[in-house]
Amino acid sequence: MNIYDIAKLSGVSIATVSRVVNGSPRVSEKTKQKVLAVIEESEYTPNVFARGLGLNSMKTIGILCPDISDQYMAEAVSHLEKRMHQYGYDCILGCSGSRQAAREHHTRLLLSKRIDALILVGSLFAGSGKDQEETEYLREAAKQVPVFLINGYVEGENIYCSYGDDCQGAYDVTKALIRRGKKRILFLYDSQTYSARQKLIGYETALADAGCPIRGELKFYLRPLGSGSMEESCFVDSVPGTMQGKIHYTREMLLAHRTLEFDSVFACNDSLAVGALKYALAKGLSVPEELSVAGYNNSMMAVCCEPELTSVDNQVKQLCNDAIDRMLEVLDGKTDVEQDHKVPCRIVKRCTTDF
Amino acid sequence: MNIYDIAKLSGVSIATVSRVVNGSPRVSEKTKQKVLAVIEESEYTPNVFARGLGLNSMKTIGILCPDISDQYMAEAVSHLEKRMHQYGYDCILGCSGSRQAAREHHTRLLLSKRIDALILVGSLFAGSGKDQEETEYLREAAKQVPVFLINGYVEGENIYCSYGDDCQGAYDVTKALIRRGKKRILFLYDSQTYSARQKLIGYETALADAGCPIRGELKFYLRPLGSGSMEESCFVDSVPGTMQGKIHYTREMLLAHRTLEFDSVFACNDSLAVGALKYALAKGLSVPEELSVAGYNNSMMAVCCEPELTSVDNQVKQLCNDAIDRMLEVLDGKTDVEQDHKVPCRIVKRCTTDF
DNA sequence: ACTTTATATGTAAGCGCTTACAAAATGAAG
DNA sequence: CTTCATTTTGTAAGCGCTTACATATAAAGT
Numbered sequence: 093m094n095i096y097d098i099a100k101l102s103g104v105s106i107a108t109v110s111r112v113v114n115g116s117p118r119v120s121e122k123t124k125q126k127v128l129a130v131i132e133e134s135e136y137t138p139n140v141f142a143r144g145l146g147l148n149s150m151k152t153i154g155i156l157c158p159d160i161s162d163q164y165m166a167e168a169v170s171h172l173e174k175r176m177h178q179y180g181y182d183c184i185l186g187c188s189g190s191r192q193a194a195r196e197h198h199t200r201l202l203l204s205k206r207i208d209a210l211i212l213v214g215s216l217f218a219g220s221g222k223d224q225e226e227t228e229y230l231r232e233a234a235k236q237v238p239v240f241l242i243n244g245y246v247e248g249e250n251i252y253c254s255y256g257d258d259c260q261g262a263y264d265v266t267k268a269l270i271r272r273g274k275k276r277i278l279f280l281y282d283s284q285t286y287s288a289r290q291k292l293i294g295y296e297t298a299l300a301d302a303g304c305p306i307r308g309e310l311k312f313y314l315r316p317l318g319s320g321s322m323e324e325s326c327f328v329d330s331v332p333g334t335m336q337g338k339i340h341y342t343r344e345m346l347l348a349h350r351t352l353e354f355d356s357v358f359a360c361n362d363s364l365a366v367g368a369l370k371y372a373l374a375k376g377l378s379v380p381e382e383l384s385v386a387g388y389n390n391s392m393m394a395v396c397c398e399p400e401l402t403s404v405d406n407q408v409k410q411l412c413n414d415a416i417d418r419m420l421e422v423l424d425g426k427t428d429v430e431q432d433h434k435v436p437c438r439i440v441k442r443c444t445t446d447f
Numbered sequence: 448m449n450i451y452d453i454a455k456l457s458g459v460s461i462a463t464v465s466r467v468v469n470g471s472p473r474v475s476e477k478t479k480q481k482v483l484a485v486i487e488e489s490e491y492t493p494n495v496f497a498r499g500l501g502l503n504s505m506k507t508i509g510i511l512c513p514d515i516s517d518q519y520m521a522e523a524v525s526h527l528e529k530r531m532h533q534y535g536y537d538c539i540l541g542c543s544g545s546r547q548a549a550r551e552h553h554t555r556l557l558l559s560k561r562i563d564a565l566i567l568v569g570s571l572f573a574g575s576g577k578d579q580e581e582t583e584y585l586r587e588a589a590k591q592v593p594v595f596l597i598n599g600y601v602e603g604e605n606i607y608c609s610y611g612d613d614c615q616g617a618y619d620v621t622k623a624l625i626r627r628g629k630k631r632i633l634f635l636y637d638s639q640t641y642s643a644r645q646k647l648i649g650y651e652t653a654l655a656d657a658g659c660p661i662r663g664e665l666k667f668y669l670r671p672l673g674s675g676s677m678e679e680s681c682f683v684d685s686v687p688g689t690m691q692g693k694i695h696y697t698r699e700m701l702l703a704h705r706t707l708e709f710d711s712v713f714a715c716n717d718s719l720a721v722g723a724l725k726y727a728l729a730k731g732l733s734v735p736e737e738l739s740v741a742g743y744n745n746s747m748m749a750v751c752c753e754p755e756l757t758s759v760d761n762q763v764k765q766l767c768n769d770a771i772d773r774m775l776e777v778l779d780g781k782t783d784v785e786q787d788h789k790v791p792c793r794i795v796k797r798c799t800t801d802f
Numbered sequence: 803a804c805t806t807t808a809t810a811t812g813t814a815a816g817c818g819c820t821t822a823c824a825a826a827a828t829g830a831a832g
Numbered sequence: 833c834t835t836c837a838t839t840t841t842g843t844a845a846g847c848g849c850t851t852a853c854a855t856a857t858a859a860a861g862t
Contacts, residue, residue, distance in 0.1 A: 141499035142818030161525035170516040497848030
C-alpha cells in the first residue's frame with residue numbers, strides 16, 4: 093500500500109493524498125474525509141524513507157551514552173525516551189563504551205541516520221590535556237544537529253548543557269561531615285570526568301572554608317575496572333559484572349591500605365560508597381559512628397545496602413527535562429535558547445551519616 | 448555532499464560509487480581505492496532515506512521493553528545494542544511501560560520506521576485470560592518483521608523466543624532449601640508474567656517431589672507499586688523510586704502479616720528478596736540461619752545488600768546472544784530457524800542461604 | 803590478430819514521497 | 833453571462849540512492 097494506491101482508491105491525485113496525510117489546509121473537507129476513510133480502511137502508513145527524502149527529518153533523536161546498564165544512565169535514558177515519545181519522537185540508542193574512538197564512530201553513525209538532535213548522557217569528558225581533541229568531534233557533530241549534554245559540559249555553537257551542580261553537592265556533604273567533627277574525610281573517585289573534577293573542587297573548597305588541611309593521601313583513586321575494554325565485555329557472563337567488581341575492588345583496596353587513616357568517606361558514586369561500607373563491615377567498624385559514608389547519585393544501591401546510604405541526588409530527571417524543553421525550542425527554530433543550565437544537587441540523608 | 452559529488456570528484460559514475468560504498472566485488476581495486484579516498488576526504492555519508500528507499504531496510508532494529516531503568520532490562524538492552532552495533536545495526540529503543548495500549552502504540556511506531564526486526568525484552572505477558580488479545584498484536588507485528596522475545600514466550604509465525612528456564616531455576620532453589628531442612632518456604636512474587644508462572648510451577652513441583660505440602664498462604668503476592676501509571680511517573684522525582692518502594696513495601700507487608708510463619712523465602716526478583724532481608728533485620732532474624740533468602744536475576748542488588756544475596760542467574764546475555772544469532776540468520780533469508788530456545792538457569796550462591 | 807569469456811563501468815529506471823507551479827473548479831461581483 | 837479572485841486539485845520535477853541491463857575494457861585461448 094503506497095500513496096498511489098490510496099490515490100487511486102479515493103479517486104484523487106497523490107498530491108492530494110499527501111496533503112491530507114500532512115494536514116495541509118488546502119484540501120476541501122469532503123475530499124479529506126474521503127481520503128481519510130480509504131487510508132483508515134487500508135491501514136496505510138507512509139513510507140518513512142520516501143518521506144524523509146523530502147523532509148529530511150525522521151522525528152528521531154539519537155541518544156548516546158557510555159553504558160546503559162549503569163543505573164544513572166538508565167534512569168536518564170528511560171526518562172528521555174518517555175518524554176520524547178510524548179512529543180512524537182523516537183530515540184535511537186547508542187552505547188558507546190568509554191573509548192573515544194567508539195564514541196566518535198557511534199556519533200557518525202547516528203548522524204548518518206539523519207537524527208534531528210543528539211543527546212549525550214553522562215559525564216563523558218576526561219580531564220587532562222586530551223579534553224581538546226575529545227570535544228572537537230562534538231563541535232563537529234553540532235554543526236549538523238543540535239547537541240545536548242546531560243551532566244557534561246562542553247562549550248560550543250549549537251551545544252546545550254544541563255548538569256547538576258556537583259561542586260555544590262560535594263561541598264555540602266563535606267561541610268556536613270566536618271560539622272559532625274570528621275577530621276579525615278576520604279575522597280573516593282574512579283574517573284576523571286568533568287563531574288568528578290567538580291566534586292573534587294567542592295570537597296577541597298569545603299575543607300579550605302573550614303580551615304582544614306587538604307591532604308593528598310586522602311584523595312583515593314580507584315582505577316576503573318575493565319574500562320576501555322567495555323566493548324569486548326559482550327561475551328563475559330558474570331552478570332553484575334563491573335558493579336560487583338567495583339564494590340569488591342573498593343573494599344579490597346581500602347583493606348590493603350592499612351596505614352591510611354580516615355573517619356569518613358565521600359564517594360563519587362554509590363558503588364564506591366557501598367564498597368566503603370563493605371570495608372567497614374570487614375574491619376568491624378560501626379557506621380556511621382566510627383565511619384561515616386556518603387555516596388553520589390542516589391541510586392537504587394543506596395537503599396539496598398545496610399545501613400542505607402546517604403547519597404547526593406544529582407536530579408537526573410530534572411536535567412533531562414531541562415534538556416528536552418530546550419531541545420523542543422531549538423527544533424522549533426527558536427534562537428537564543430539558553431545554552432548552559434546548572435541545577436542544584438541535594439543530599440538525601442539516610443543512615444550512613446549522622447547528620 | 449551526495450553520491451553525485453563523490454562520483455564527480457573521483458571521475459566515475461554514481462553506480463560505481465554506490466558499489467564501493469556497499470562493498471560490491473564488481474569494482475576494480477584501483478577505482479575502489481580512488482573512490483574510498485575521495486569519500487574519506489570529503490566526509491561523505493550516504494543518505495539513509497535514499498538508501499532505505501532502495502533497499503527498504505535501514506539496518507535498524509527496534510527494541511521494546513517495559514522499563515529500561517530496570518536493571519535486568521538495562522543489562523539486556525545494553526548487550527543487544529553492543530552486539531547489534533558490531534553487525535552494523537542501530538537500535539531504536541522504545542520503553543513502553545507495562546500498559547498494553549502503550550506497547551501497541553510503540554510497536555506500531557517502530558514498525559512505521561521500517562525496522563528490520565523487533566526485539567521485545569522482558570516477560571511481558573500477564574497470565575489470565577487476557578493473554579490471547581495481548582499477544583494478538585504481536586502476531587500482527589510479526590507479519591511485517593521478525594519478532595524476537597527475550598525471556599518471554601509467544602507462539603506464532605515469525606516469532607522467535609529465547610527464555611531462561613525459570614521453572615528449573617525455581618525448582619533447584621526450592622529443592623536446595625528443602626534439603627537444608629526448610630519446611631515453610633515463602634514464595635514471593637509481584638507480577639503474573641509468563642516467567643513468574645514458570646517459577647511458581649518450579650516451586651510447587653519441587654515441593655511435590657519432596658513430598659511437602661503446598662500451602663496457599665505461602666504464596667505471597669505483592670501488588671506491584673505504581674504499575675500501570677509508569678507513563679505518568681515522568682515528573683516524579685524521588686529517584687530510586689519504584690525500587691526503593693518495592694523493597695520497603697515488601698518489608699512492611701511481611702512485618703504486617705505477623706501470623707504468617709516461614710523459615711525461608713524464594714523471591715521472584717532481587718528487590719523482593721532484599722525487602723525480605725530488610726524484614727529479617729527489622730525482626731532481628733539471623734540470615735541464613737533463622738531465615739534463608741534467595742532472589743532471582745542475580746542483579747547488582749545481590750551484591751550491594753548485606754549479607755550478600757543468593758540469586759538465580761537467568762543468563763540474560765546468553766539469551767540475547769541466542770536471539771541475535773537467530774536474528775542474523777533470519778535477516779539473511781535463512782528458513783527453518785529454531786523458534787524456541789530455552790536456556791538453563793543457575794544458582795549463584797552467596798550468603799543468604801546455607802547451601 | 804580474432805574470437806570468446808570474464809570483468810569493470812556506465813546508463814537509466816525506479817523507490818514513495820513532497821511541493822512548486824499549472825490548471826481547473828467554484829463563487830462573488832458586475 | 834462574463835470576469836476576476838479564490839479555493840481546490842493535478843502534474844511533474846526532484847530528493848539520493850540501488851541495481852538490472854547495456855556497454856566497454858581487459859584477459860585468455862586459438
